[in-house]
Amino acid sequence: MRIAILSGKGGTGKSTVAANLAFSLSQTMEVTAVDCDVEEPNLHIFFPDGDVAEEEVLTLVPIVDPDLCNLCGECSRFCRYGALVMGLNGPNLNPQMCHSCRGCRLVCPQDAITEKGRGIGKVSISHPLSGLTLITGTLNEGEVMAPPVIKKAKEISNSGQLTILDSSPGIACPVIETLQDADAAILVTESTPFGLHDLELAAEVVKDMGIPSGVVINRSDGRDQLIGTFCKEKSLPVIMTIPFDRKIAQVQNRGDLISRLDPSWSEKFQELYRKTSDLKEAVQ
Numbered sequence: 001m002r003i004a005i006l007s008g009k010g011g012t013g014k015s016t017v018a019a020n021l022a023f024s025l026s027q028t029m030e031v032t033a034v035d036c037d038v039e040e041p042n043l044h045i046f047f048p049d050g051d052v053a054e055e056e057v058l059t060l061v062p063i064v065d066p067d068l069c070n071l072c073g074e075c076s077r078f079c080r081y082g083a084l085v086m087g088l089n090g091p092n093l094n095p096q097m098c099h100s101c102r103g104c105r106l107v108c109p110q111d112a113i114t115e116k117g118r119g120i121g122k123v124s125i126s127h128p129l130s131g132l133t134l135i136t137g138t139l140n141e142g143e144v145m146a147p148p149v150i151k152k153a154k155e156i157s158n159s160g161q162l163t164i165l166d167s168s169p170g171i172a173c174p175v176i177e178t179l180q181d182a183d184a185a186i187l188v189t190e191s192t193p194f195g196l197h198d199l200e201l202a203a204e205v206v207k208d209m210g211i212p213s214g215v216v217i218n219r220s221d222g223r224d225q226l227i228g229t230f231c232k233e234k235s236l237p238v239i240m241t242i243p244f245d246r247k248i249a250q251v252q253n254r255g256d257l258i259s260r261l262d263p264s265w266s267e268k269f270q271e272l273y274r275k276t277s278d279l280k281e282a283v284q
């Protein structure tokens with residue numbers, strides 16, 4: 001089963017929920033946690049132990065043979081991403097803008113284009129607990145193509161009994177890539193007007209993708225009517241409420257997990273997993 005955890009904006013506690021869920025479930029089953037927030041991965045802060053193996057992530061970019069190129073400009077006209085711009089001596093590539101679609105190679109009438117791999121990031125694999133594998137995608141500084149790094153991290157995670165995918169915040173391409181093939185989604189929010197706005201966006205994305213989902217209200221002050229009303233209207237179950245609590249905040253601030261320190265919280269996160277599994281069962 002693959003569970004994606006997302007939120008419409010950063011700072012809602014999405015990674016904390018992912019890390020607590022991963023820790024709690026790893027006590028009883030094989031869990032793989034994948035940090036898909038490749039621009040700012042942070043799950044490793046909660047799980048610092050274990051040897052780390054790394055794999056580079058490469059994307060294919062075109063190389064033009066100047067001896068074969070006749071300066072026709074077909075490749076540049078084809079490239080909808082503006083990655084190939086014609087100059088006096090031939091097409092010039094802006095590698096950061098290349099989406100590796102390989103179309104320029106196909107349209108070149110001179111077969112002047114070949115390809116080479118270009119490193120854009122890495123995937124790290126560690127085993128910080130006996131039941132937990134942690135896979136972290138990291139995009140190199142200055143790179144903008146997060147989806148290939150996420151895809152690679154997910155490919156490596158394919159063997160586990162349960163995979164938890166910690167998405168980047170927002171609803172842009174990296175989130176869509178994270179959600180591909182997810183069996184269920186947990187939407188983490190806060191009981192504020194901003195929280196509601198971002199929850200609306202996230203709920204729309206998972207609905208469009210046909211992924212069953214439930215809501216976790218984080219840092220609740222007990223006045224959750226705003227979120228509750230929205231969830232009722234959209235038939236979105238609230239599957240967990242985490243209170244605003246100084247003790248929880250202190251534990252998180254020092255990079256620890258409430259479920260590691262307090263077994264009753266570990267049980268609550270196991271219950272969250274059961275409710276999330278039920279969401280998937282309900283649509284089958």
Ligand code: SF4
Pocket residue numbers: 064068069070071072073074075076090091107108109110111112113
């Ligand atoms: S399509 Fe081929 S021949 Fe034409 S400009 Fe591009 S590389 Fe050169």
Ligand code: SF4
Pocket residue numbers: 061062078079080081082083084097098099100101102103104105
């Ligand atoms: S591979 Fe695609 S995106 Fe990259 S330069 Fe060629 S046409 Fe443009």
